[in-house]
Amino acid sequence: METTSAPAQEGTLLSDRHTDVTADEHSPIRCQAVNDILARVGDKWSMQVVMSLAAGPMRFNELRRAVDGISQRMLTRTLRALERDGLVDREVTPSVPPRVDYSLTALGLSLREPVAALGVWAMENRQHIDSARALFDAMEE
C-alpha cells in the first residue's frame, strides 16, 4: 500500500549492533513487509522447494520427486509465487519434450540463511515443544 510513508531515514540500520531484537518496534509499515515474508516462508511448500533448489538447479518433475508429497498443481503455483517474488529463476528451453530449469536467484540464496537459522532453532527446541504440547493436551481433557 504505502511505499514510503516514513522519510527513509534508517537506510542501513547501522545504529543497532548485533541484531538488536528489543529495538524491533512493530510500526505498521515494517510489520506489513515482515508479515508478507513470514506468510511466504510459512507457506506449506515454499521453503521445501527453496531448500531442494539449494542443492542446484532442477527440472520440474525432478523437483516434484524431490519435494515428495507435493502435487503438480501446488508445485506450479509455488514456483510461480517464488518466481514472482524474485526468489527463483525459471529458464525455458523450447525443445521436444520441453525442458524447464528452476534455480535460486541471489535473493533466493540469501533467504536460506535466516530460514536456516529458524530451522536450527526448530531442531534445537522441538523436543521442548513436543513435551509442552503433550503436557498441555494432558491438562485439557
Place this chain on the structure above:
Amino acid sequence: METTSAPAQEGTLLSDRHTDVTADEHSPIRCQAVNDILARVGDKWSMQVVMSLAAGPMRFNELRRAVDGISQRMLTRTLRALERDGLVDREVTPSVPPRVDYSLTALGLSLREPVAALGVWAMENRQHIDSARALFDAMEE
C-alpha cells in the same frame, strides 16, 4: 510417519561448526519439525502477538488493542496455540472482573531472535521483492 528410519547417528550435530547451511540436508524427520515451526511462524497472527508480548506481559484486551485488526476469536485461538507450544505463559487471577496476564516464556523469548533475523532480511529486501513482483506482473498481462 517413520520416526527413526536412520539409526540415530547424528545426535548432537557436533560435526557442523557455524550453522552450516549447505549441510542442511532435508531428511524427512528434520523437515517435519522445521515445517511445523514454519507453519506457526507463518501464521497470520502468531508472530505479531509474540512481538507485542516482547515488550512485557499484557492482558487480553490490552493485547487485542496492541495487535490491531485481530478479532477476539483469533486472539484466543492464537494465544492457546502459543501456550500449547510452550511459547506463551497464561496466568489467571481469579477476581471480578477476571484478570489474565500473558507473557512470553523463555522459549518464546528465544524464538524472537531467528524471527527477527527474518524480519531484518524482509526489511532489507522488500524493495527488491516489490520491484520483482511489479516486473513479473507487468510481463504477464
Place this chain on the structure above:
DNA sequence: CAGGATCCAGCTAGATACTG
C-alpha cells in the same frame, strides 16, 4: 474482562483430466 459457541464466506490445496 476474558472468553465460549455458532455461523458462514473465502481461500487453500488435493484429485483428476486434458494439452502443446
Place this chain on the structure above:
DNA sequence: CAGTATCTAGCTGGATCCTG
C-alpha cells in the same frame, strides 16, 4: 515433460451473540 483447467473437501479467519 511441463504444464493448464476444473471441481471440491477442508481449513482459516471474521462477525455476532452469549456467559461467568
